[in-house]
Amino acid sequence: MTKAKHGDTRTAQTLSDVSRRGFFRRVAAVATVPLTAGTMVVALTRAGNADEAVTDASRWGLFIDTTKCATGCDACVRGCNEEHGIESSARPEIDAQWIRKVVVEDTQSKHVTSLPLMCQHCADPPCVEVCPTGASFKRADGIVLVDKHTCIGCRYCMMACPYKARSFVHESLSNQKSYSPRGKGTVEGCTLCVHRLDEGQGRQPACVEACLSGGRAAMVFGDLHDPDSDIALMMAANQTTEIRADLDLDTGVRYVGI
Amino acid sequence: MSGSEPVASVATRFVELEGRGMRHSLLLAALALLVAFGLYAAHYMEQSGHHVTGMSNQVVWGLPHVFAVFLIIAASGALNVASMASVFGQAGYKPLARLSVLVAVSLLVGGLFVLVLDLGRPDRLVVALTHYNFNSIFAWNIVLYSGFVLVALFYLWTLMEGRLQKHSRFVGGLALFWRLMLTTGTGCIFGFLVARPLYHVAIMAPLFISLSLSFGLASFMLIFFAIQRFRGSRCETTMQERLAKLLSLLVWTAFCLMFAQYVFAYFSTTQGDVARFVLLSGDVYTVVFWFGQVGIGTLVPLMLLHRCKRRSNVSVVMVSAAMVVAGGFAQLYVLILAGQALPLRLFPDKVIVESSFFDGAVATYVPSVPELGLGIGGIAFALFCICTGVKVLRLLPDVRSGAGLA
């Protein structure tokens, strides 16, 4: 396997590199324990490496089973807030929310569903298209991020996002986490916990981890391009939908039960 | 002087603003004070963060953007007077051409003043000017706005420099093309937002062009008549009537496009909600729409300017122009704010019952003093540039006989 040299900006891989790596990965993959009610131990079958550039061999996504989601539960939200040091302020309208719980009721059947809503990590993100400086960008592995070094805080991406996924930092922050820099005047949103992912230790995003430890296991994180990953298996086994499928954005987050 | 002959059958003499300048200096000082207030407001917003404004994560663009968009599209439309003179051969407008270019450039820099200072990180303007994502219409607009200033100043030079006057038609044509691109681009900033039903319509671009012509001419007329009054003179009657008639026509056109926009939206499946929200819901935007945009901004000026006798009354014309400007602010307020206040329809067959991020709820927005201060600072900056320009450059048509200076 090639190791990215210092300063090497190559992100493309040849086809043979991908298939060779895929073979090694599958052989070396940690097996997934079969799903049992309430408990699931998941490891990522395709782990990254802190020293390697990410490639489009992977595409990270989330599978969310809203039938397992409970209306009163906000473990995922609390998990995310704790991980990134997101705190409430005096005015709820300006609070950052990278993930939130939404409760919806069917207009006809009155059936109530609850679901977590965050950045959908679209394959064709409107926020990336509209950003004037290119600060809002899609990484090679499909995660949509804000490069806060380049963000000028114009909030155009917030206007463009169909999911209202992004937040603007309205006040000075302190006590940021070292792995999650956040600052006044820039825009931010769900990062699928890239800081965890890039370490290559198989850690899940904070929301998924919180949901697992809460016992509901409604969220599955993984590599959509890996046919043996849990998420791919779940996608294959279930009828999933995108929110705002009419916009044709090919989101990385898919839902069951809405 | 007689009013029936067009003024510029004889070459017009252009002068700087006359007089010793005491009143002028006071005016500049007052404007500078307003600009300083605007700068302080921007500084306050930047230091504390935007939590001191009425904007939030639900309503991300507020009063500063209303001011900025108005100034930018009025800038584009204000150049129309010069375009009519140079490009369309309307000799009667030639005496106003130079002032028209100054007004256009000044309004644009005033708009940019507000837009840049409202950024979350205005200190990163250099980043904005050096990192371009050309998939973004916003990035294109940054190029268009900066380029417009250069093209317009170049156009002014061809108008003023004797040797270059033969090129003023071509450069005027270039400026006309540039400002049509600029206005279309500004409309497309909204039009390209797939997520927002009020904006994502094809009529945005022609609507913005029509609004720019109407707001731009109204702004120009207000400024020109005010300058003439300041000089103890007045606009020559034929010219005044011509401008009033033109304004009337442009207001009509803008109204027709706005009518088409809302009628289509009302009967559309995707936009029906937002159209009903604006037209009928009774929220603040409905009041601003009917009273401000339609009433003050359209119907009253049209009624006032309808009669020939009234068109020759300079006070009536100035009031009409002022109303068009006020209606313009109302229209942009409705457009920018109502488009954000209505929640996004994420689940077409469901109702959002609860959300900690205000999904499904109409967002509230209350303009704050710093935002208003910044907006006023931008207008003051534009007026400051105009007042300085007319004093140092020969842009004003010579005062003919008649009333002396007050």
Next chain:
Amino acid sequence: MRPSVAVALMFAFMATTAPAVEQPVLIIPESAGAQCVEATSVMRTQHMKLLFAQRDQTVHQGIRSTTHSLTNCVACHANRDAMGHSIPINGNDQFCESCHRYAGVRMDCFECHASVPDE
């Protein structure tokens, strides 16, 4: 005397009679070790260039090797107070500010980045 000559003489006078400004003294914790990741002369002139390169690699390519990472700088160079709590690295007379104040260069990093290591 010609104006340009007068101005030149004035500056020369100011340069020679100006009070000497103290060179910054960096307080580096003992736990940081004897050697930084690069030589001092390199760091003095190149640290921003190294950080810019590192940040683009981290943000856009997910390369999080710690050699030139800002988090690593903070982890080594943030001092501790008497009770063992970390002092923000951009605080008065701390590591970054002592040189930046001398050079008159504003720092933007710690608007967003943590100025103390994670406890």
